Amino acid sequence: MKMTYREAFGAAFPEDELRFEPSEGYDEFVPRGSQDFVFNVDLTRDLVMVLLSGSSDGLFIFGPTGCGKSSHIREVFARLKMPMIGMTCTEATTSADFIGSWVLVGDDGMRWLDGPLTIAVREGLPLVLDEMDQMRPEELVILNGILDGSPLVIPQLGGEVIAIHPRFRLIATGNSNGTWDGSNAYVGVKRQNMAFMDRMIVARAAYMDPEVERMLLEKAFLGTTITSDIIKKAIELANDIRAQFLAGRIGMTFSTRSLKRWMRLTIAYHRQDHPLRMALLKALVNRAEPVDQEVIFRAAAALFGNAFGSGDTLS
Ligand SMILES: Nc1ncnc2c1ncn2[C@@H]1O[C@H](COP(=O)(O)OP(=O)(O)OP(=O)(O)O)[C@@H](O)[C@H]1O
Ligand SMILES: [Mg+2]
Structure with a gap:
């Protein structure tokens, strides 16, 4: 061949x-x-x-x-x-x-x-x-x-x-x-x-370069309720969590697999209040240790602001 x-x-x-x-x-x-x-x-x-x-x-x-x-x-x-x-x-x-x-x-x-x-x-x-x-x-x-x-x-x-x-x-x-x-x-x-x-x-092997990961997610999700701004911030959050994990500061990482799942669930929950928050809970946060849950939620709330809903609470 x-x-x-x-x-x-x-x-x-x-x-x-x-x-x-x-x-x-x-x-x-x-x-x-x-x-x-x-x-x-x-x-x-x-x-x-x-x-x-x-x-x-x-x-x-x-x-x-x-x-x-x-x-x-x-x-x-x-x-x-x-x-x-x-x-x-x-x-x-x-x-x-x-x-x-x-x-x-x-x-x-x-x-x-x-x-x-x-x-x-x-x-x-x-x-x-x-x-x-x-x-x-x-x-x-x-x-x-x-x-x-x-x-x-x-x-x-x-x-x-x-x-x-x-x-x-x-x-x-x-x-x-x-x-x-x-x-x-x-x-x-x-x-x-x-x-x-x-x-x-x-x-x-390492996590994807953010620019390449952005292209991948845009190809997969643009045209749905996921905007390029959401993708940009989601990748920023994922890389923040990855860096903290690789530095041994938290026990949870944010894989490309979980990132895609977060986007898929955000689309599935689009009729509910704060779909990004609901989806992040189920794609990642619910299986993290309590201290890590707070770190991830706080970082997401800081990035997404109102779109994420208010407070650090996990519900
Ligand atoms: N380069 C890529 N292009 C497209 N999707 C990717 C790419 N890399 C990872 N993914 C997505 O991430 C998912 C997880 O990747 P994969 O199962 O290969 O990870 P892994 O490194 O083998 O993880 P583990 O250590 O948990 O076995 C894939 O199913 C795919 O959806
Ligand atoms: Mg594998």
């Missing part, structure tokens, strides 16, 4: 050519993309490099919640029409979950079901692990050999050996850089094994 970066990802990208063999036969594994996604140039280039270069390095993308890590990955696959296997990791995820298991199928007895890693390695599909840093590090060590190019050996199948398909890749996301950031903001994040992390390219 031949296309340029610009054709695939938009005007911010150069005309450099992307050449790759299309993957055939895995259409159902190609994520569905959205037309209005705004690609970050650095992150997109890292992803394309890992997917299309011959190197077997893994890619770990870390950054604060809702800044667009998982969606970037999905959208890049969608634009390249490439299939992927996605899996969300938890503390309970084990290497056996990666490999597969024997399951009882009615009267037919036991049947082996390949896990996502086995399918990915065998079929040559990139494996995308979301929230990888939630996993216990010893369960990820199985990937060390694979990232080195050693075949996957499946003890449960009597030691069956599966060679690593040249198109296999490992891409993962997390909220920490693998060392655990010392904060309690992301419950369950664990320090990862240094030898494993040494096999990964590590990219840092």
Whole structure:
């Protein structure tokens, strides 16, 4: 397949050519993309490099919640029409979950079901692990050999050996850089094994540039009850809260995800008194700690004035 970066990802990208063999036969594994996604140039280039270069390095993308890590990955696959296997990791995820298991199928007895890693390695599909840093590090060590190019050996199948398909890749996301950031903001994040992390390219994702975020929200919401003045102030508020969160002053952040939800709810509540206030409560404030609720509400009231309703009270 031949296309340029610009054709695939938009005007911010150069005309450099992307050449790759299309993957055939895995259409159902190609994520569905959205037309209005705004690609970050650095992150997109890292992803394309890992997917299309011959190197077997893994890619770990870390950054604060809702800044667009998982969606970037999905959208890049969608634009390249490439299939992927996605899996969300938890503390309970084990290497056996990666490999597969024997399951009882009615009267037919036991049947082996390949896990996502086995399918990915065998079929040559990139494996995308979301929230990888939630996993216990010893369960990820199985990937060390694979990232080195050693075949996957499946003890449960009597030691069956599966060679690593040249198109296999490992891409993962997390909220920490693998060392655990010392904060309690992301419950369950664990320090990862240094030898494993040494096999990964590590990219840092951040919240969108305010100007880019403004364009994104205007494209999505202008023409409704949301005005460009509301969008400008909403982004200002979000960036104020993000800065306070990143500086450790408050325990709540304001993701692009929550920002979009706030705007959507403001439209939904447009017939009620103070829709911006109602919507902010439900999109963000109701799940913050009481001290943070006040900080956010006060900042919003200062920015929006009368449109936000009076007082700092949370009702
Ligand atoms: N570049 C972008 N263009 C358009 N929408 C975006 C972009 N980045 C983020 N979003 C919006 O924010 C939502 C959250 O993004 P995403 O789920 O990718 O965040 P994340 O970084 O993976 O968060 P988490 O750490 O919570 O998993 C997306 O569903 C999308 O609506
Ligand atoms: Mg994610």
